[in-house]
Amino acid sequence: MATPPAKLPDLQGRHILICRPEPEASRLAQCFREAGAVPRVLSLIEREPLPETPERRTLILSLDHYTHIITVSPYAARLLLDEVDTWWPQVPTGIRWYAVGAGSAAVLAEQGLSPRRPAQGWTSEALLALPSLARIDGERVLLARGEDGRELIRETLEARGAQVTVLPLYRRYLPDHPSDQIKRLLGDFAPEAIVTLSGETLNNLIALCAKSGHNLYDRLLIVPADRVADQARTAGFKFPCIPGSLADNDIVATVAEQLNGRDGSSGTVK
Numbered sequence: 001m002a003t004p005p006a007k008l009p010d011l012q013g014r015h016i017l018i019c020r021p022e023p024e025a026s027r028l029a030q031c032f033r034e035a036g037a038v039p040r041v042l043s044l045i046e047r048e049p050l051p052e053t054p055e056r057r058t059l060i061l062s063l064d065h066y067t068h069i070i071t072v073s074p075y076a077a078r079l080l081l082d083e084v085d086t087w088w089p090q091v092p093t094g095i096r097w098y099a100v101g102a103g104s105a106a107v108l109a110e111q112g113l114s115p116r117r118p119a120q121g122w123t124s125e126a127l128l129a130l131p132s133l134a135r136i137d138g139e140r141v142l143l144a145r146g147e148d149g150r151e152l153i154r155e156t157l158e159a160r161g162a163q164v165t166v167l168p169l170y171r172r173y174l175p176d177h178p179s180d181q182i183k184r185l186l187g188d189f190a191p192e193a194i195v196t197l198s199g200e201t202l203n204n205l206i207a208l209c210a211k212s213g214h215n216l217y218d219r220l221l222i223v224p225a226d227r228v229a230d231q232a233r234t235a236g237f238k239f240p241c242i243p244g245s246l247a248d249n250d251i252v253a254t255v256a257e258q259l260n261g262r263d264g265s266s267g268t269v270k
Contacts, residue, residue: 009256012036017191064092077107137161193220
């Protein structure tokens with residue numbers, strides 16, 4: 001007996017603003033369209049690879065000296081594997097690879113690696129709870145990430161006695177959006193839900209609202225973790241919500257559940 005297709009979330013006509021970088025933003029937008037929503041993209045953070053340096057090349061060539069390699073995002077994982085592919089005939093063996101979330105783990109798995117990642121959650125805190133990172137006194141750790149970022153992983157592992165080397169592979173920046181585009185998307189479009197999947201993205205949204213005079217604090221706000229939800233509440237957002245996972249389908253399902261729940265209740269997010 002054939003399995004019936006999964007029922008798509010009902011978001012018919014709902015206005016969703018996606019503030020992720022590309023290509024993730026367009027991919028998520030397509031998932032929202034398939035659920036009947038009207039998505040728009042306003043990337044509030046973009047990334048670009050940092051130029052190669054002799055120091056970075058030397059570090060990549062000494063990859064086999066590390067016991068643990070941590071990738072903090074799918075983008076970091078892709079850039080690191082590209083570097084490895086350039087300078088190594090095959091990925092060095094004997095290394096424990098780590099991914100903060102499922103997306104990074106999938107990138108590593110595509111190259112035949114078996115990354116360790118949290119069974120629950122997708123935060124730095126969840127990664128640091130892994131048993132294999134608990135007792136690493138004197139062991140060498142390579143942390144592949146952006147030019148700037150949270151220092152929690154580095155500081156915690158160093159406090160546990162590890163020798164941590166940070167490998168910055170890209171930089172993040174706020175794109176320069178024309179004022180008419182901002183007016184159209186924050187004002188005329190009137191989003192019912194906004195997707196901001198990092199603290200930095202949320203900060204950029206807050207600054208943009210203040211600068212342009214738009215008040216979006218009563219909209220459903222999708223955030224990645226409790227830390228960012230607290231940040232949103234402090235800024236004045238009334239309805240921050242953490243999805244079941246950061247997979248596109250789970251984000252869409254969470255938005256549908258929350259918006260439809262608000263329609264059938266007093267207007268507060270469940």
